[in-house]
Amino acid sequence: MNRLLLAFSALLLLVTINSCGVDDSDKPEPTGDLEITIVNHVDGKDLVLDEMIYKNEAGNDYSVTRWQYYLSNFEFKGEKCGDDTPEASYHLISVIDEPNLGGLFEKTTIIMDVASGCYDRIAFHVGVDDERRKNGPYQGDLSSIWNMAWDWSGDYIFMKFEGDFKEDSGDESRAIYHLAGPELYKRIELDFAEDLVIAGGETTKITIYADIDELFKNPNTIDFNKEAGTMQAGSPLANKLGENYANMFSLAKD
């Protein structure tokens, strides 16, 4: 009887190990999961939609009503352990009021497979590269159902800011910046204060801060009274805002 129980236990153990298809536990995993949380700020403050509580570099009081942008094609650089470039991926970051999705809808987390190793820099792109824009497929975050495309063949808005501001006259008016165009696909590189270590089979978490106020600040200060909007790929105003991307992102809270 004891032997039977022992046999049963041994079989049970075997089944437990095999049942979920994870049977190579003694081999080191070549990759780990990296979970990136994007924290969207406005001049260091939390992003709250529809509240006229922010002031930009030009002195305009403003609110944010819709905020979306694409981050894509991440790279991980390491002097000591080598580089890793995970396969091309496209992530739409959204903080929007979307009645169809039950009101406030936030999608601010990116999860990807990264090779085990140690990295001192992370790089990514704002926007969608020409290759994918021209050839698709246009699925998931790239589906035009997200209202980030001007048509269904890859004419993407890379970054969409919509808000209200107080005009010099005191009236409220809208500030609308839909940024697009091949020259606005830009690479951002950030240094880690301490190496990012990815251990095989484990999940590592990091935070990237995106400050919306920087979009209107440096090197091009935007006065909403004078330049209240653009919705055209490659327009001069879109290009000016594109130059401000680079200062928007950081790995530490300001």
Add this chain to the structure above:
Amino acid sequence: MKNLTTITALFLFTCFLLVSSCDGDGGDDDPKKDTTVYDYELTQAFKDIDPVFDNQPEDNVATNEGVELGRHLFYDPRLSKNNTISCASCHKQEMAFTDGERFSLGFNGERTARNSMAIANMRWHGLFFWDGRAPTLEEQVLMPIQDPVEMGMTLEEVEDKLKDIDIYPDMFESAFGSKEITSDRVSKALSQFVRSIMSQGSKYDQIYGLPDSRIKNIFTDEEYLGFTLFKTHIDPDYGAGINKPGTANRGANCGDCHHTALLTNNLFTSNGLDSITKDEGYGPISGKEKYDGTFKTPTLRNIELTAPYMHDGRFQTLEEVLDHYDQHVQDHPNLDIQIAEAGNIYPGRLDLTNKEKNAIIAFLKTLTDYDLIENPKYSNPFDE
């Protein structure tokens, strides 16, 4: 030996549990016994839509039996107080599930407050009705039945009435496993049928997602010009002076709001019909001022068949609709920003030529889906 049998049985049962626990599907949405999951036969364009927008709930996955019951309920005038009005009275298949009326006729001769909306591809729509007052399709389908103008019933009356109609107890049993008739089951079956109504067989569906070079081979020159204008967004601030008639860089901005395989952005916006609105639409429903005077962007699928147009059916023809967007957009405080800020001339006027307007209408007619209006699976079962 008995012990061995017991242990073997225990072992096998444990294995079963372990294997079951890893299949990842949860198990709650398994189709009921003896039902067959309904095949939507989706084209790639619909498969590509981000699943976050799919509104089919796990506890009401469409089955052939549920859809068939729903079709009977949809076409049955006995769901109204005096047996005169069915869902299909205002949603006629031959008119892409609209009724051709400005305001629809209810069971006692009164008229509804708004225009009957087309039904197609509702599985990816968010809020329902022009004013978005129904958050789910399951809730939406019961509202016209209880509306005092439309069908004038209570849910108890519906349940009692259906119990006494010979075909229904058996059909409820096929769909839901027992003969019990509840308003929840009525809602589920009607939703299943409404979701099953797919429009994906138009000429537009043939070109969807193709490169322009191949679209040119399928569309006529006029349709292709209309398609190009339809999807091209023009910013007059940037384009001033270069968007004149006859130049290549012209647009009508339609695709800003009417896009994807759904041909709607599913948002609530003002399209500038009036500068001062009496019907505030989604505003009071949402409780937000920014939505006052806004309505759900309707799909343009089968638009040729769904006149009159707008939430109040004020336009009889597509020509009138285009004239509105071309010259007569009113400056409502919540006017959609993409209409306000975009046009071939500043401020925000399209100024299309007659040739361009005709081309856009030719393109709009490529959205007509003859399979939708002829397919027997969406037709009246009581006529068979």
